[in-house]
Amino acid sequence: MNAIEIKELTKKYKDFTAVDKLDLTIGEGELFGLLGVNGAGKTTTIKMLSCLSKPTSGTAVLMGNSITEKPDEVKKIISISTQETAVAPNLTVRENLEFIAKIYSVPDPKAAADNVIADFSLGEKENARTKTLSGGWQRKVSIAMALITSPQILFLDEPTLGLDVLARRELWNVIRQLKSKMTIILTTHYLEEAEALCDRIAIMTSGKLRAIGTAEELKQLAGKESFEDAFIEIAENAGKEEIK
Ligand SMILES: Nc1ncnc2c1ncn2[C@@H]1O[C@H](COP(=O)(O)OP(=O)(O)OP(=O)(O)O)[C@@H](O)[C@H]1O
Ligand SMILES: [Mg+2]
Numbered sequence: 178m179n180a181i182e183i184k185e186l187t188k189k190y191k192d193f194t195a196v197d198k199l200d201l202t203i204g205e206g207e208l209f210g211l212l213g214v215n216g217a218g219k220t221t222t223i224k225m226l227s228c229l230s231k232p233t234s235g236t237a238v239l240m241g242n243s244i245t246e247k248p249d250e251v252k253k254i255i256s257i258s259t260q261e262t263a264v265a266p267n268l269t270v271r272e273n274l275e276f277i278a279k280i281y282s283v284p285d286p287k288a289a290a291d292n293v294i295a296d297f298s299l300g301e302k303e304n305a306r307t308k309t310l311s312g313g314w315q316r317k318v319s320i321a322m323a324l325i326t327s328p329q330i331l332f333l334d335e336p337t338l339g340l341d342v343l344a345r346r347e348l349w350n351v352i353r354q355l356k357s358k359m360t361i362i363l364t365t366h367y368l369e370e371a372e373a374l375c376d377r378i379a380i381m382t383s384g385k386l387r388a389i390g391t392a393e394e395l396k397q398l399a400g401k402e403s404f405e406d407a408f409i410e411i412a413e414n415a416g417k418e419e420i421k
Contacts, residue, residue, distance in 0.1 A: 178240075180205040180330055180360035181226065185235035188221050188384075195221045197384035198235065203377075205240075206357040210375035211364045214412055218384040219364045220259075223332045226362070227257045240329055256328035258320045260338055266308035270299055270318050273307055274325055281326045293321040297351060313344030320351065331355065333363040337370060349374060372404045380408060382415040 181203040188196040196218040203209045211219045224230040226237055228248040236243055242250040264273050271290055278286035294303050297317055302310060307318055316336060323331060336352070337345040345367070352374055355361060365371055371378050372392040379389040388395055388411045392404050399407035 213381035256323035
């Protein structure tokens with residue numbers, strides 16, 4: 178079954194089109210990378226898919242539920258973690274997790290917190306107030322908070338932004354552990370991250386999909402040996418002709 182079917186999804190701000198008739202299908206259990214230069218429309222796409230923003234036209238169906246017709250059903254099966262995802266600074270790691278579990282009516286908040294604390298190796302910091310944690314730890318807590326509701330689809334918008342190499346690699350391992358347990362859409366500007374983690378990758382510019390495939394396929398398509406060169410080739414030539 179397809180986890181996500183995006184059909185002509187469009188977002189306009191006044192006369193500016195941020196996402197332009199996006200068509201895309203993502204399979205269940207897939208770890209899908211959404212790449213593109215600043216302003217390409219990645220976050221806008223994720224906001225529409227997670228029902229935080231209404232499409233101007235078009236729609237998407239997530240696990241059989243339309244974002245335009247059944248947003249309440251969609252919200253039950255998704256989670257989102259963004260750079261801005263609020264961890265309450267004065268609550269401890271455990272309190273943050275149990276708080277979110279309660280808001281989302283998870284049956285046993287304490288047990289749910291125990292599980293993600295174990296999965297994410299958060300034990301040594303579970304009683305620390307989150308404001309005392311480093312950025313990398315806060316990102317881990319933020320992703321753990323997104324997972325406490327056991328979502329079927331997880332959106333990770335630039336999960337490793339600003340992290341040092343070691344913290345980033347650690348988060349890669351966390352993300353790899355989630356792989357195939359749920360469908361994941363990830364955005365990143367770190368191309369080696371997309372190449373290392375993603376089953377398939379889409380490259381967007383100016384709200385349009387320019388190319389889609391595995392990292393290997395995109396390299397072949399662009400005729401480049403490195404994924405970074407392939408990305409540059411595709412992003413720079415976007416608009417001249419549609420590469421698919
Ligand atoms: N609320 C808004 N009002 C007007 N324009 C907006 C609004 N939100 C986003 N945009 C514009 O839509 C375009 C796409 O923005 P979006 O945040 O989706 O890009 P992005 O691909 O996530 O970029 P980045 O890599 O920098 O995060 C940008 O040109 C942005 O300025
Ligand atoms: Mg963004």
